[in-house]
Amino acid sequence: MTLSLSRSRVIRPPAPQRSLRTFPVHLAMLAWGVVTALPLIWAIISSFKTDNEILNDPWSLPSSPQAGNWARAWSQASIGRYFFNSVIVVGGALLLTMLLGGLAAYALARYEFRGNRLIYYTFVAAMFFPVFLALVPLFFVVQQLGLLGTYQGLILVYAAYAIPFTVFFLHSFFRSLPGEVAEAAFMDGCSHAGVFFRVMLPMARPGMVAVGIFNFLGLWNQYLLPLVLNPDPDRYVLAQGLAALSVSQGYRSDWSGLFAGLTIAMLPVLIAYVAFQRHIRAGMTAGAVK
Amino acid sequence: MRHGRWRFLAGALIPALVLHVVFVLSPYAQAFYLSLTDWTGVAGEAHFVGADNYARLGGDSLFLDAVRNNALMLLLVPLITIALGLFLASMLHIGGKGGTRGIKGSGAYQIIYFFPQLLSLVVVGVLWSFVYNPNTGLLNGALRGIGLDGLAKSWLASPSLALPAVMAVLIWSSVGFYVVLFSAAIDGIPKELFEAALLDGAGGWATFTNVTFPLVRESVQVAFVYLGIAALDAFAVVQVMTVGPGGPDGATEVIGLSLYRNAFQYGKFGYASAMGVALFFATLTLAVMALRSSRSSKVEMA
Secondary structure, three states: HHHHHHOOOOOOHHHHHHHHHHHHHHHHHHHHHHHHHHHHHHHHOOOOOHHHHHHHOOOOOOOOHHHHHHHHHHHHHOOOOOOOHHHHHHHHHHHHHHHHHHHHHHHHHHHHOHHHHHHHHHHHOOOOOHHHHHHHHHHHHHHHHOOOOOHHHHHHHHHHHHHHHHHHHHHHHHOOOOHHHHHHHOOOOHHHHHHHHHHHHHHHHHHHHHHHHHHHHHHHHHOHHHHOOOOOOOOOHHHHHHHHHHHHHHHHOHHHHHHHHHHHHHHHHHHHHOOOHHHHHHHHHHHHEE | OHHHHHHHHHHHHHHHHHHHHHHHHHOOOHHHHHHOOOOOOOOOOOOOOOOHHHHHOOOOOOHHHHHHHHHHHHHHHHHHHHHHHHHHHHHHOOOOOHHHHOOHHHHHHHHHHHHHHHHHHHHHHHHHHHOOOOOHHHHHHHHEEEEEOOOOOOOOHHHHHHHHHHHHHHHHHHHHHHHHHHHHHHHOOHHHHHHHHHOOOOOOHHHOOOOOHHHHHHHHHHHHHHHHHHHOOOOOHHHHHEEEOOOOOHOOHHHHHHHHHHHHHOOHHHHHHHEEEEEEHHHHHHHHHHHHHHHHHHOOOO
């Protein structure tokens, strides 16, 4: 083997041989990088082109960047409103999920009482059911509560479907925390709620951040639930609005506006990711590693 | 103290439980009952029809198309995604100099590979419907650019190409996540094992089959479950990307799409619920099979 030969030499092994060996590897890695990044870059560049440029040559660069595409997508095509709706719904749902999920996980992890395991497993079991199974009855439950097409309705349903994983994830996290600090706080006369909010929650911060990031992306990208439960176009969330836009703008042939809308939908998440990428990758994969 | 304990427990558990029962558990339970009725959405007009809906599923050719397409995706999408993910992850780690060190720039590769995972499947679907566009799309543009005009196709409109095109998108959007996942698993393998393999004269493939793969097997099984569930879904991408939706000649119809259409366009809520129950059992079978195989084949690190 060439490899073991070069290893047995005392003097530095020749460099060219090695770069020859790693070259195909680099090529393969680079190829997948291009396959991943090229469509994204292409969409961003296309969002600055005129309709004519888009139709005539998919590979051309914009002769002069058309910022008007973005303005048109943001206001006329309502991407701005959809963005705002997403912020309200996802923000509200995320707060509710973290608060209720965190409390439930903590209570189940650190208190012994009858029915504890039963409650825990009802939460965990829900993670294995496809949302499609619940879809039809869920529509009527939300309708009967008068919550169809409202922010509150979406927030409650989003939270309800994010809580099971949050409980499952934080349960093991709270279990792994040492009990001494909490006992000391009880001795000092701290209430149960006080111990949770002032002692245990700060200690659980890494877990909360990881599951918070996971939930944020899952909820931000949610499509099926709003499609069914949110029929009012004024309250469309971003994914839903973009899907509707891709049909209507296609008919109107406003390709540049659609590329701009697509870019507005994907750019904030990608920028936030590049800024916090280590945390985000850890949070996203944490669920699968458990 | 005792009093405060119960009050705290009630306050901590009841809000989450109420949401869980009202919006998650009760709809799941109702779905099983609804699947045995002919309900069309009007209150009080649901008749018990036994297994009729299930019998009708067997004669619904569009639903059978959907089952066939989901089955094909279930077979191919996890396999190709995991193969690519494992290949790229092990290259990131041992493709570098000497066979034990990470490749140069592996951090940058991981950042880029992960991009699609962050995007909504709707964004992915809209993006790829542009890429596949027969006249103005990136793919045909590239093929024409290098002189392969003959290979330029209308990808999503041709019945034989639409499903592979959709599967390619699903694979594209998930490979990066599994590169990162497998990469974390490979990080957990002690470096000495790779060095020992190298000293024994093991090549790249031998190292992979004897060292890397047995020790990341558990991650691979988790990946199969996740990807299998995604392949049984595929709703968003198909609904956004393919005409109809459901593609030419039902070529990209999936169970979720059939369910959605029957419920919210035709108002056949009982029938749609039966599809939901079928999907549930498919998912359950998948999870049980994966769990069983993981129990029987655990590798203990000495």
